[in-house]
Amino acid sequence: MSSDGLSPCPFCGSSDVRIVEFLDGEGDRVFAVGCGGCGCNGTPHIPLMDDARPAATASWNRRAPVLSPGLVPVPVVATQEMYAAWMCSEGGWAHRYKALLAARPGAAND
Numbered sequence: 126m127s128s129d130g131l132s133p134c135p136f137c138g139s140s141d142v143r144i145v146e147f148l149d150g151e152g153d154r155v156f157a158v159g160c161g162g163c164g165c166n167g168t169p170h171i172p173l174m175d176d177a178r179p180a181a182t183a184s185w186n187r188r189a190p191v192l193s194p195g196l197v198p199v200p201v202v203a204t205q206e207m208y209a210a211w212m213c214s215e216g217g218w219a220h221r222y223k224a225l226l227a228a229r230p231g232a233a234n235d
């Protein structure tokens with residue numbers, strides 16, 4: 126949970142999430158939670174009479190986790206360390222995949 130009450134990204138696990146403001150396709154000012162790790166956005170909320178940021182926060186924190194038990198989040202684009210681990214490992218696909226996962230950001234904290 127971030128200092129502003131946002132849960133980590135359900136797609137990549139990043140805590141680099143924040144409320145962003147932008148214009149939607151209709152030119153309306155909207156608020157949503159955006160992830161700095163993978164670039165995804167939560168549901169956009171249009172401020173009508175109230176501040177839309179609490180609604181954007183609430184909908185982001187209600188999102189169901191994408192990961193099933195036993196799976197781990199990985200960046201959408203492999204880091205240089207993950208790529209190097211894949212290229213330097215030997216063996217079959219499963220062995221290389223385990224090396225890639227072991228080199229992902231935050232793997233040392235598992």
Ligand SMILES: [Zn+2]
Binds near residue numbers: 135136137161164165
């Ligand atoms: Zn993300």
